[in-house]
Amino acid sequence: MPPVLYLASQSPRRLQLLAQLGLSPQTLLPGPQEDAEALEAERPGEPPEVYVRRVTLAKLEAACARRQCRGLPEAPVLCADTTVALGDRILGKPADAADALRTLRLLSGQTHEVFTAVALQAGGQARLALSRSSVDFAAVPEEVLHAYVASGEPFGKAGAYAIQSSLAGWIPTIRGSYSGIMGLPLYETTQLLRDAGVLP
Numbered sequence: 001m002p003p004v005l006y007l008a009s010q011s012p013r014r015l016q017l018l019a020q021l022g023l024s025p026q027t028l029l030p031g032p033q034e035d036a037e038a039l040e041a042e043r044p045g046e047p048p049e050v051y052v053r054r055v056t057l058a059k060l061e062a063a064c065a066r067r068q069c070r071g072l073p074e075a076p077v078l079c080a081d082t083t084v085a086l087g088d089r090i091l092g093k094p095a096d097a098a099d100a101l102r103t104l105r106l107l108s109g110q111t112h113e114v115f116t117a118v119a120l121q122a123g124g125q126a127r128l129a130l131s132r133s134s135v136d137f138a139a140v141p142e143e144v145l146h147a148y149v150a151s152g153e154p155f156g157k158a159g160a161y162a163i164q165s166s167l168a169g170w171i172p173t174i175r176g177s178y179s180g181i182m183g184l185p186l187y188e189t190t191q192l193l194r195d196a197g198v199l200p
């Protein structure tokens with residue numbers, strides 16, 4: 001039996017969010033020869049919204065090629081990308097502790113945007129939806145930022161933080177989608193999966 005859905009993501013959050021919809025997809029992870037970092041490379045002057053769409057479609061294309069290459073049975077393929085932006089500036093995953101601290105200091109006391117694009121390949125057609133949220137950060141004390149970086153939580157997260165972590169204690173308001181900020185906007189994802197007949 002082919003799987004109902006492939007999830008092309010290494011993010012445990014995305015798997016957890018899909019489980020909320022009652023789905024347990026088969027993951028379609030990149031092989032050692034695939035360069036995920038190159039795929040997520042920024043282009044100078046590219047607005048965050050354009051960047052997140054481009055990267056998500058590139059992830060989708062790579063995942064579909066991977067499925068074919070591995071001779072896996074056909075089924076819809078889902079993937080996503082989350083990008084944090086302060087104005088036009090993209091704040092990616094931190095390279096190290098100093099980078100995480102720098103990023104968090106930029107976000108402290110400011111409002112930033114979180115874009116998550118989700119893409120689905122099904123029945124020979126690629127569909128993409130974009131979720132946009134804004135997140136207000138209160139001014140976070142230096143000692144809190146240091147402890148947060150030392151906890152390891154910022155690593156592997158766009159913008160060096162997670163809404164589903166202790167730093168939520170410094171976020172008075174979000175406008176948009178909590179699941180989108182976390183990595184997979186469940187409203188948009190449901191719409192795409194309904195269009196493809198994966199969800200009723």
Ligand SMILES: Cc1cn([C@H]2C[C@H](O)[C@@H](COP(=O)(O)OP(=O)(O)OP(=O)(O)O)O2)c(=O)[nH]c1=O
Nearest residue numbers: 009010011081082157158161162163181182183
């Ligand atoms: C802003 C924010 C991001 N994140 C995470 C979600 C994503 O996993 C990560 C952004 O990186 P992504 O490049 O979107 O995803 P990923 O590299 O973790 O996984 P893959 O490309 O294989 O799907 O940041 C949170 O968990 N909480 C948050 O509040």
